[in-house]
Amino acid sequence: MIVTRTPFRISFFGGGTDYPTWFREHGGIVLATTIDKYCYISCRRLPPFFPHKHRIVYSAIENVSFIEEIQHPAVRAVLSWTEVTEGLEIHHDGDLPARSGLGSSSSFTVGLLHALSALRGRYASKEELARNAIHIEQDILKENVGSQDQISAAYGGFNRIEFSRSGSFTVSPVLVPAERLTELQTHLLLFFTGFSRIASEVAASKISNMKNREKELCRMHDMVQEGIDILQDVNTPIDEFGELLHQHWQYKRSLSDAVSNSDIDAIYAEAMAGGADGGKLLGAGGGGFMLICARPERHQDIRSRLRRLIHVPFKFEDSGSKVVLYQPNGL
Structure with a gap:
């Protein structure tokens, strides 16, 4: 059993400049912090004693035999992209409601990627988690989302996050007493x-x-x-x-x-x-x-x-x- 805890974030300034459409032409920058409200993902290998291969529990419960049958878009995309072959049981719990402006969707994606990496005995750096979550949401799911939420969720802290025209990003902790x-x-x-x-x-x-x-x-x-x-x-x-x-x-x-x-x-x-x-x-x-x-x-x-x-x-x-x-x- 693996349990990850991933924070939600508050963005103060610069939101909107973190969309690739903008920063690839102008550059972008945001000031944001994470808060003590979290997304929890628990993940375990599912024993082969059930009629289903995967069990996904969130606001709905899904019992499926194939990844393609999963209705939750982020779970389906992450399991497919990470080439999961073993049966898994995944539970999601959140301190605050989804779709609420606190980056909860990205916290979910980062937390799930982190859990799967840990289940395989792999260490995932903060940068890797952020980049992979951005890839899942923007390139695979084709969602109209920026790039700050995934970074804040992975790194945590009170940060200045800068986006270059090349697509790279820099995370700088804000030095304040x-x-x-x-x-x-x-x-x-x-x-x-x-x-x-x-x-x-x-x-x-x-x-x-x-x-x-x-x-x-x-x-x-x-x-x-x-x-x-x-x-x-x-x-x-x-x-x-x-x-x-x-x-x-x-x-x-x-x-x-x-x-x-x-x-x-x-x-x-x-x-x-x-x-x-x-x-x-x-x-x-x-x-x-x-x-x-x-x-x-x-x-x-x-x-x-x-x-x-x-x-x-x-x-x-x-x-x-x-x-x-x-x-x-x-x-």
């Missing part, structure tokens, strides 16, 4: 809007409109370094980070009509009326989780205004995808 990161964390609130969306569909509308939004995407690109500068200058009020998030959200909303809607706008307006400095909808848009940045003394009023939503306390994490149980010969 621990007290400063704690200060930022105490200013952040995470709320579930109550509705989910398929990120690939929202992203498709953004990608098709990128040529018309070069000015906005270039500005979002620049905000990454501005955000890092705010964090690294301990004399700068952390409120400015929230104000920059507000600016980023305005640009992000302009990328496509599918990014926001009247319900999301109303939630954001309530948070701002409660004293928030800024915030943004996480992920491609259209639903999922909203991040709010505000002084701690304003949190109670904001939570009261958004009491119909689920508030999710969280902390930053820096471990990335990990094997938390390793019993390769166990049944």
Whole structure:
């Protein structure tokens, strides 16, 4: 039995510039962190005593004889690409719902790749996990997804992730005093809007409109370094980070009509009326989780205004995808 634990992520600035359509022409950069909410994948070789060869358990249960029969797209793609021949039982559990803007799909793909590698007794580096997950999602599944989620899930931590025109990426931990990161964390609130969306569909509308939004995407690109500068200058009020998030959200909303809607706008307006400095909808848009940045003394009023939503306390994490149980010969 192998169990992997892979974190979800929060992206602050630069989202959109991590799509190959953009960074292969302009380069890209994002500022993101992983949080202590995880995707768990358990994987074991299935003993040959059952009428099925593979058992996949997630929000549905699949018992199949052939990989091609698997309905879960990522499981089918990963097992096929890794040329699995033995019978497997795979279980998925997540701390937060899927399709919520926290990179859960990529965390799943990274976690499954990690589990299969461990089951075969192979060490998989963070870079290998990230690259393979990007390949699975973009090249095999042909999903309209960026490249930051897979990297954050594999590496973990608070990072500046840069994408070159050649397709390579560089992960640089953001060097910030621990007290400063704690200060930022105490200013952040995470709320579930109550509705989910398929990120690939929202992203498709953004990608098709990128040529018309070069000015906005270039500005979002620049905000990454501005955000890092705010964090690294301990004399700068952390409120400015929230104000920059507000600016980023305005640009992000302009990328496509599918990014926001009247319900999301109303939630954001309530948070701002409660004293928030800024915030943004996480992920491609259209639903999922909203991040709010505000002084701690304003949190109670904001939570009261958004009491119909689920508030999710969280902390930053820096471990990335990990094997938390390793019993390769166990049944």
